[in-house]
Amino acid sequence: MMVDVQKMEQLADNLAAQEEVVGRSLFADARRRFFKNKAAVVSLILLCGVFLFSTFGHMIAVWSNEEIDWGILGQIAELGAPSIENGHYFGADELGRDLFARVVQGTQISLMVGIIGALIAVVVGTLYGAIAGYSGGKVDNVMMRIVDILQSIPYMFVLILLLVVFGRSIFMLFVGIGLISWLDMSRIARGQTLTLKNKEFVEAAIATGVKPITIILRHIVPNLLGVVVVYSTLLVPQMILTESFISFLGLGVQEPNTSWGAMIAEGAGTMQYGTLWQLAFPMFFFIITLFSFFFIGDGLRDALDPKDR
Amino acid sequence: MSTKEPILSVRDMRVEFKIKKQNALPWHQPDILRAVKGVSFDLAEGETLGIVGESGCGKSTLARAIIRMIPSQGGEVFWQGRDLMKMNEKDLLGIRKEIQMIFQDPLASLNPRLTAGQIIAEPLKTHHPNTSKDEVKKQVRELMEKVGLSARMINRYPHEFSGGQCQRIGIARALITNPKLIICDEPVSALDVSVQAQVVNLLMDLQKELGLSLLFIAHDLSVVKHISNRIMVLEFGDIAEIGEAHDVIHNPQSPYTKELINAVPIPDPIAERKRIAERRALEAKA
Ligand SMILES: Nc1ncnc2c1ncn2[C@@H]1O[C@H](COP(=O)(O)OP(=O)(O)O)[C@@H](O)[C@H]1O
Numbered sequence: 001m002m003v004d005v006q007k008m009e010q011l012a013d014n015l016a017a018q019e020e021v022v023g024r025s026l027f028a029d030a031r032r033r034f035f036k037n038k039a040a041v042v043s044l045i046l047l048c049g050v051f052l053f054s055t056f057g058h059m060i061a062v063w064s065n066e067e068i069d070w071g072i073l074g075q076i077a078e079l080g081a082p083s084i085e086n087g088h089y090f091g092a093d094e095l096g097r098d099l100f101a102r103v104v105q106g107t108q109i110s111l112m113v114g115i116i117g118a119l120i121a122v123v124v125g126t127l128y129g130a131i132a133g134y135s136g137g138k139v140d141n142v143m144m145r146i147v148d149i150l151q152s153i154p155y156m157f158v159l160i161l162l163l164v165v166f167g168r169s170i171f172m173l174f175v176g177i178g179l180i181s182w183l184d185m186s187r188i189a190r191g192q193t194l195t196l197k198n199k200e201f202v203e204a205a206i207a208t209g210v211k212p213i214t215i216i217l218r219h220i221v222p223n224l225l226g227v228v229v230v231y232s233t234l235l236v237p238q239m240i241l242t243e244s245f246i247s248f249l250g251l252g253v254q255e256p257n258t259s260w261g262a263m264i265a266e267g268a269g270t271m272q273y274g275t276l277w278q279l280a281f282p283m284f285f286f287i288i289t290l291f292s293f294f295f296i297g298d299g300l301r302d303a304l305d306p307k308d309r
Numbered sequence: 310m311s312t313k314e315p316i317l318s319v320r321d322m323r324v325e326f327k328i329k330k331q332n333a334l335p336w337h338q339p340d341i342l343r344a345v346k347g348v349s350f351d352l353a354e355g356e357t358l359g360i361v362g363e364s365g366c367g368k369s370t371l372a373r374a375i376i377r378m379i380p381s382q383g384g385e386v387f388w389q390g391r392d393l394m395k396m397n398e399k400d401l402l403g404i405r406k407e408i409q410m411i412f413q414d415p416l417a418s419l420n421p422r423l424t425a426g427q428i429i430a431e432p433l434k435t436h437h438p439n440t441s442k443d444e445v446k447k448q449v450r451e452l453m454e455k456v457g458l459s460a461r462m463i464n465r466y467p468h469e470f471s472g473g474q475c476q477r478i479g480i481a482r483a484l485i486t487n488p489k490l491i492i493c494d495e496p497v498s499a500l501d502v503s504v505q506a507q508v509v510n511l512l513m514d515l516q517k518e519l520g521l522s523l524l525f526i527a528h529d530l531s532v533v534k535h536i537s538n539r540i541m542v543l544e545f546g547d548i549a550e551i552g553e554a555h556d557v558i559h560n561p562q563s564p565y566t567k568e569l570i571n572a573v574p575i576p577d578p579i580a581e582r583k584r585i586a587e588r589r590a591l592e593a594k595a
């Protein structure tokens with residue numbers, strides 16, 4: 001069978017010409033700028049490392065986080081130091097449990113509290129702020145006064161009270177942190193919405209009769225994303241810090257669960273017995289993660305707002 | 310023109326803004342800015358009415374009040390005989406399909422997070438939510454070609470287009486619901502002079518082809534006289550003059566219109582000479 005090569009080539013050319021051009025979104029631009037920022041990229045890699053550690057760490061661990069190594073119990077300061085031979089890579093804690101497995105467990109919980117807490121705050125805060133700002137007038141007034149009132153409550157006090165009254169649990173911790181963390185976000189979102197609301201593309205949507213809720217979700221919220229992303233990278237470490245502080249006070253995560261804050265508290269308590277590793281390892285992960293989030297937040301802000309440098 | 314039943318009649322439209330002073334106490338009376346002070350006009354089917362006036366004289370406010378984007382403090386708007394101001398939200402939505410708008414700042418009138426295709430499709434999705442994806446895409450592509458954009462650009466974002474191209478996207482968005490009236494709020498003021506003519510010509514071609522009525526707003530007469538059948542001159546929210554385009558340009562009645570005309574360079578040697586003579590006469594008087 002003969003194929004007209006020239007015609008086929010022409011067809012291929014025509015098809016290529018008709019193919020749709022892929023657009024370069026604002027985020028694609030921002031991504032390029034972000035990856036030029038060395039501190040942010042290093043932080044991102046470190047953070048990925050911490051994530052991998054928390055998800056796959058238990059596979060490397062020789063001991064589980066519940067097992068007690070009876071052989072070293074009572075002689076932790078002498079026998080419990082970090083070593084490859086006995087499988088306690090990070091050493092053992094006061095009760096003879098493997099610190100490596102415990103740090104993996106604590107990392108999981110701290111990251112979870114941070115990320116879920118920030119997620120709730122971001123979703124609730126953004127929607128609340130966008131709705132208040134877009135509605136304007138009385139609705140806006142009432143909604144923002146509620147935020148004012150909630151914000152004037154000394155929240156650490158309320159959080160501690162909640163944990164004491166309803167018992168200490170991770171769930172209560174989420175409720176307590178979630179209740180207050182969205183307030184700042186809602187203010188930021190509202191402020192941005194007020195400026196966006198007067199943009200002509202929002203007017204265009206109003207003029208064609210797009211429903212208010214669709215305008216908020218399709219035109220306002222996506223344009224808030226830059227601020228939201230930056231703020232949430234700062235919110236995660238803030239959540240982790242709050243949780244750690246509460247756990248440090250002994251009100252947060254309870255045994256057999258643990259978190260960075262709880263482990264740092266334990267480590268600090270036994271420092272004088274010469275078991276410094278019990279403080280050093282959780283502290284190391286805690287600091288690495290906080291710094292990474294801050295640098296990433298910084299990098300994102302620069303990347304998303306190139307004018308502001 | 311005037312023999313036809315008007316498609317849009319505006320009667321005694323009034324718009325006021327309450328201006329709160331800074332640091333005002335709650336019981337202080339706000340100042341009232343009367344932006345539109347009783348404007349009336351008719352627009353026939355297929356006709357173009359140019360609305361001219363200095364920046365800040367209430368042109369945009371009038372346009373917004375007509376389609377109820379902002380509340381008005383009095384007046385009636387009849388769209389094909391039905392009073393828009395007394396209409397409920399549901400009926401109004403049906404009208405929004407028939408009256409579309411084009412804006413001054415081409416880039417700002419497009420959502421930076423959406424592609425050209427998504428932007429153009431929005432009115433269609435609002436008014437015909439059950440249209441299939443393929444059908445939407447087909448219509449968007451057709452319209453893009455019609456307004457002089459390559460349909461290949463359908464997935465591009467606004468910042469990847471030039472000002473003129475952005476305005477074409479805006480025009481395509483306005484056309485997709487097959488409207489009867491398009492309100493053009495200074496559609497070329499933000500564009501380069503060379504591009505202005507292209508966009509105005511595109512609008513004129515589309516109007517001829519689709520039988521559209523246009524309300525064409527501009528702050529200078531040179532753009533408006535090109536496209537308008539009739540011209541309305543606004544002066545601080547009041548009509549200074551309204552009439553056939555030719556009459557308003559060549560035989561202006563109000564001093565305000567004369568001033569506007571004198572502010573415009575006229576590429577017409579005879580009129581130009583007459584204008585200079587007029588100015589000399591005025592100066593001699595002063
Ligand atoms: N939302 C608003 N609140 C208060 N004043 C406004 C508002 N919109 C417009 N104005 C005022 O109304 C007047 C007319 O504005 P506008 O219609 O935008 O003028 P134009 O479009 O002719 O340039 C201006 O003095 C402007 O400051």
Ligand SMILES: [Mg+2]
Pocket residue numbers: 368369370494495
């Ligand atoms: Mg205007």
